[in-house]
Amino acid sequence: MSAPLIDKYRKMATFDWRKLKAAVEGEEHVRLKAEVVAKMKSEPVFQRDFRVLSREEHREVVHQRWKKIVEWGLFKDPYSDLENFHALTETLEAYDQGTSARLFLHGNVFGAAVKSMGTERHKELVQQIENNEIVGAFCLTEIGHGSNTAEIQTTATFDNGQLVFNTPDVGAIKCWAGNVCKSFLRRFRYTFCLISAHSATHVVVYAQLHVGGKNEGFHGFVIQVRCPKTFQTLPGITIGDMGSKPGCWQGVENGWIEFKNHRAPLSALLNKGCDITPDGKYVTSFKSASEKQSVSLGTLSVGRKQIIIFRLGIIAKGMMACTFASTIAIRYSVARRQFGPEKGAENEIPVLEYPLQQYRLFPYLSAAICIRIFQKTFVEKFTEYMMRVMMGEKSEELSEFSKEVHALSSGAKPVATWLGVESLGEARKACGGHGFLHMSRLNTLRDDNDPSQTFEGENFMILQQTSNILLGKVSSIGTINTPMSTMSFLNSNPSKFSSWSSNPVDDVLSAYRYLTYHLLQTTSSEAKKLKGAGKNSFEVRNEIQVHRAVNLSVAYTEHTMIDWVQQFVEEVEDVTVKRVLQKVLNLFSLFLLERHLATLYITGYASGGKFGEDLREKLRHAVAELKPESMALVDSIAPDDFILHSALGASDGRAYDHIMEEFRKYTNEQPKWVCDLAQFLQKRSQTSKL
């Protein structure tokens, strides 16, 4: 094996990757992450190989890792030590999203529900949760009533001083998916995973509360489901697993639960704002059914914020997917040589030299960096918003802030996660056959990231929230003024293309402003037309999606992403870092805009072939510009080899050595079924001789 070429490529860069990393992530963040990685590296339970684990093995190993992290005591309340929280979350997410989900869902979903809907009566339980003495799950969705939680069918009936839980039919069995809180005006769509198949001792469960023959509606309860010593389910409770799932999610024990006359104490009711007296009277301080429902869902107090925090985390998943994809594929593209201008093995060039290979991979490298910058900026702005909420501010501007945060996160989650999954698919293909081996990790990572596209609602569904908010602004065009200023450009009709400037990013932003403005106009007028034709609002909302509202949401989001990254880059002090980040953003912005080229023509931004030809030429140029910087850029984003865990993508560039090292583990295997094969062949040989 010849010496790896990776160092040659590293030396081409015009900047110091460590400086860029510090500028983008912050020195403290880089240091804290390294600490967590070092901690994990030293623990046997975090070691791994490329074997495919069975469902049982996978669950066990995630349990062991979860236990270790709980023992470390690192995973604390996000608000108490934000820096540490971010470093730990990012490292854990990069290491294994399954383990990270297990930690997050117990604390932030189950725990938050008990805290927000419970009262003094549940204080001891809250302490047990925080101290990890019990394991909690969250049961809202029912198998046949995914989207209609307000009308779920599970019942909790007051009987003789107790609550009796029942699942009236198969369709009411609680399970994980596609859950939408209708109470929340159809605008917020959650998917809550239920972690309970094997380890939950307690669950938060939603049911219709019946007292004295009357249905008091949808309420939340917290009940014990298993004996914490024997782990036997309590009488009247059946729990099961949902079976195998792809990628790291095999390690997550999503479950289902069925009730048959399960009796729980009255204290099971999460009784903020309502209660049942021991003699069976339902009392409530809620003014309306919808207020009660909102509290039952915990939305009034924590819902909105939780969703945004959740979404910011999912956006980071998209960033991480692009990071893995480009790191593995670009490093391998230097190890892998194929053809050359002259015949002979010694003349073969690294596949990274091919313009098409660069065109396939560099956009995702730029996306990894730009999504990170965007996400970080978004977290900062959201933190500002949260501070004002927590200070008790109640203003028109803050409510506008909330709406804007919502619109942008509803767009950025789909954009980032689609890019993430797409990048892993492209990287695999660009790595050829070896990319398909488990030891490349690319296909497993695609499975790991695949659910990010439907988490918290299917991407297209969530995009509707962005377009709905934007469409709501049409009537106030001219006076739109939002705290993050992401919509201000809609106040005036942006001008058409006239000529290219010296800065591609400015050109791209101009095009996006025109595009977004015109998509808003056409979507809005299409809606009016449909309304005029007698369609109801449900139909209208559905019929404006294709080519209209969907594109509108994406264009608005991408404009903001590029805009914010540009603002960030302008502030970078180190000139060499700034220059390379400009190249990165050039590519990212041209790459995104090119996908809207047809719509730019349709909306009339430009006419004539030259505009599109120029745009594509600029895109090819931006790709080529990144080549000398690409390896150092990869170094600046690549996770530690221990986290990356790819035979193709290791930082030493010795892909083939790592592949062979792995291959050697399977030397001269002789599985037991070859005896059967030997007998079979012999039999055939004997028969043929007869």
Add this chain to the structure above:
Amino acid sequence: MSAPLIDKYRKMATFDWRKLKAAVEGEEHVRLKAEVVAKMKSEPVFQRDFRVLSREEHREVVHQRWKKIVEWGLFKDPYSDLENFHALTETLEAYDQGTSARLFLHGNVFGAAVKSMGTERHKELVQQIENNEIVGAFCLTEIGHGSNTAEIQTTATFDNGQLVFNTPDVGAIKCWAGNVCKSFLRRFRYTFCLISAHSATHVVVYAQLHVGGKNEGFHGFVIQVRCPKTFQTLPGITIGDMGSKPGCWQGVENGWIEFKNHRAPLSALLNKGCDITPDGKYVTSFKSASEKQSVSLGTLSVGRKQIIIFRLGIIAKGMMACTFASTIAIRYSVARRQFGPEKGAENEIPVLEYPLQQYRLFPYLSAAICIRIFQKTFVEKFTEYMMRVMMGEKSEELSEFSKEVHALSSGAKPVATWLGVESLGEARKACGGHGFLHMSRLNTLRDDNDPSQTFEGENFMILQQTSNILLGKVSSIGTINTPMSTMSFLNSNPSKFSSWSSNPVDDVLSAYRYLTYHLLQTTSSEAKKLKGAGKNSFEVRNEIQVHRAVNLSVAYTEHTMIDWVQQFVEEVEDVTVKRVLQKVLNLFSLFLLERHLATLYITGYASGGKFGEDLREKLRHAVAELKPESMALVDSIAPDDFILHSALGASDGRAYDHIMEEFRKYTNEQPKWVCDLAQFLQKRSQTSKL
């Protein structure tokens, strides 16, 4: 659970799905497939569940299935009974690509190599191969010399009347991937899988032949590598597995092999046209080194044809992927209800009613049908070509036929396989969370189909063969005349868009003709420009790919696909079937063309927003037109439930019942690690009380 709505949707159709199936597939084919399915259903070894198997388990089960099929004796020479061969292949491919690969590679790759390069001396071996008394593997690629097979480093040295095989260094270890036969003018790129890790008794191996101190170059050999009784490797041979792989490929034992002074008899040399005398003289009838090399690769006699047969099979994989994706997702979209114009669970409508859901899924339904028709037509035309070759015809026209078959297959393989993988990704997302469960099968199927994009060469690489052939036609524009007439339209400059006709497919074909013509012109003039600027042909070839040659190949291919399907539909006799197939083709053609909209503007086919707006409106209309037909169309393409094997996609439409049936299998599980969890929780509880 309410009764399934699927029948209501079935009744909406304007045609009889059985008639359509017969028209598209042929009655005999449908009958033969049903026979194979019935045979498989009755065998315990073909039963399966949704568990994820370990590498060991997976290999064993594939072995058992392979054995059963060999015992049945169904898998014969394709040419002896083509109809049966197609029915068996399609059923097996749909059932499990891994099992099918094992059968194909032994017979058609290993066997073909021995037959084509061997002589009388290898007759007994050939019989053993045909009788499945031995298991063969094909070893060409080396780990460090993937792309440069002519310069592989494995050596076979004549010594004392024997051949001594050696692997000089780690880089020369034989393995599977990315193999390109350079000798074959860089135009043919194979990826040969090596089936040997556990079960091969013999291998065809390529090595440099050294006789009397002289390197006589690249030769093929067939050697025994294991004792067929004990399955121990022979002295001087080390064999290993390549580790885990995603999807069904986990069941395929791709391996690597290393030689250290392995001694084989002289008869190991596949000696067509060359030989070594017992006293160590190398004799050859080859006139040139390149002729020898071609024979060594078996390409002169079977290579070209083998490649096309292989490719036609891969195109069918793309079709099958679209078939699975649309069957599962469309059936589930009727079982799954979400929201409605009014509140209340009873008002919820099936998600198939949403225009966006239709827009996401119906194009792949149309692709499943159209790719099948195209592939079938292609097989027929190729069979005609083969007949002429076998009749001994040697004409200019036949050589042109070969070129055209090559150009089209090099385009259709990427187009079909990209669509296939894309369809499975989209279907999964459109099925939400439950789509991610293993029991939906969507992600596993995506992994199963993923390699089709890099089989026989990475898709972008193969596309170059199409554009190279097309570029070679530039000088003869005006007189282009190919046997399948796929390029004739390039003879005249097609006219720009003027107005829409009453037939969308005609409109689409006109646009494609313009597009292909102009992409050919711009790609060609770009190449000239680069040549003029002093670039060598290697650089030119690489630099014209992005936005030029790639788009050219795709446009040419899609034009032919649509054209052939249109010709097929015109011939359909049953009016109801014909009408619905026209709707299917409308959608397929508009769906494909819309992706080129930006390039249509750039090349000047149309200007002004209206053209694009109209095209998209027609596309949305074509989608909506298919809704009433969609469920019957699914029935016409769906494999038997036994083959489909998806809890979401069963033909009875009872997705939730099947899901719960599967869930129930995991009721009240108690894995052994929960004891550990119980102890852990108790310890935490005790500590907190201190």
